[in-house]
Amino acid sequence: MRVFKFGGASVKDAAGIKNVYSVLQTVGYEDVLLVVSAMGKTTNALELVIKNYFDKSTELNSSVQEVKKYHNQILIDLFEDEKNEVFAAVNAQFSDLEYFLAHNKSPNYNFVYDQIVSFGELISTTILSHFMNFMGIQTQWLDVRNFVKTDATYRDAEVDWDLTQANIAKNVKRQILNITQGFLGSDPNNFTTTLGREGSDYTAAIFAYCLNAESVTIWKDVPGVMNADPRYFENASLLNQISYREAIELAFYGATVIHPKTLQPLQKKEIPLFVKSFINPLLKGTSVSKGVDLEPYLPCFIVKRNQLLISLSSIDFSFIMEENISEIFALFHQFKIKVNLIQNSAISFSVCVEDKFDNFNALNAILSKKFKVDYEQNVTLYTIRHFNDTAAKTVEENKIVLLKQVSRETMQVVTKEV
Secondary structure: OEEEEEOHHHHOOHHHHHHHHHHHHHHOOOOEEEEEOOOOOHHHHHHHHHHHHHOOOOOHHHHHHHHHHHHHHHHHHHOOOOOOHHHHHHHHHHHHHHHHHHHOOOOOHHHHHHHHHOHHHHHHHHHHHHHHHHOOOOEEEOOHHHOOEEOOOOOOOOEOHHHHHHHHHHHOOOOOEEEEEOOEEEOOOOOEEEOOOOOHHHHHHHHHHHHOOOEEEEEEOOOOOEOOOOOOOOOOOEOOEEEHHHHHHHHHHOOOOOOOOOHHHHHHOOOOEEEEEOOOOOOOOEEEEOOOOOEOOOOEEEEEEEEEEEEEEEOOOOOOOHHHHHHHHHHHHHOOOEEEEEEEOOOEEEEEEEOOOOOHHHHHHHHOOOEEEEEEEEEEEEEEEOOOHHHHHHHHOOEEEEEEEEOOOEEEEEEEEO
């Protein structure tokens, strides 16, 4: 079996859905499982619904209606007859969403987030599955929540691999086009969980691992894995092949083409990963497999914006030792603040972090009791794998360098715009 993952950009409108059909006609769809994201910017739109819900805003209903209107237009563009059963299926899902908004009693933001945002994937895959059937391709629609079981860490759930593998091995039919949702799972009480933003790639890897898949292909709007984000760097080049190890390094440092958790399960079973263009599906794209050299051998640039640079120093000029550092990292873990760079001296400790859940103010109140805390907001972290002098100059030019760290293969620079 082959596993294909299609992201939101590939199914953002009726033309995108039709293009997925065209891609499948080109590369084949027998014994294939599709993992599909929410359509376009639906996740962002549902996040607005969540905000309005917690703010008790009068705009709540209109924000729901905007999401409904967007999907209804796609349905009208795809299907000739509005009596097609897909209209009723999608309306039923929106009814479920509205029922949850009216009857939920939980004040837990992360729980509510997962219950609401999941409708994006459920609706997109419902539409895609019905369209494939409409075009003559028989499909099996799978509710991923019946397969991927997790703990109850909402918004960043951990997979229960034993239970998940048993579910997938027993219930996924082969020799048919299977369609399921990325990003989602369910906890022991069958409440919806999510695997972290951009977690659809990870879902594809989970299914591939459990099915001993032939390969995983991530279909993108770019030719493959580039050595730099074309939005930030001119003359970005395609990487034809990279090793699991190199891809894991790039993902660890924040490369967004491949989700950080995607590669480990694939590496364990040596399942090759391909990153290809859904615009030109016959292009080779990038292959990720065991032990291959980076080809071509180029500096690889990763950019992480909206970072926070924190510098801690001891109030009494005592050394910052293992005990202090252990305490600091325990707090980072407690407040779900991701550390991307560490640098320390005898009496100071600096970290570049990502405060995804806006917890820094609460953390700072605790740290300030024991340390002198300085911080710089909205900084940019550049990471260069296989750097050279030219590459270093590219990221430092016309910027204030706040911190730099260099190892044999990797250079990291925290900068602020001049």
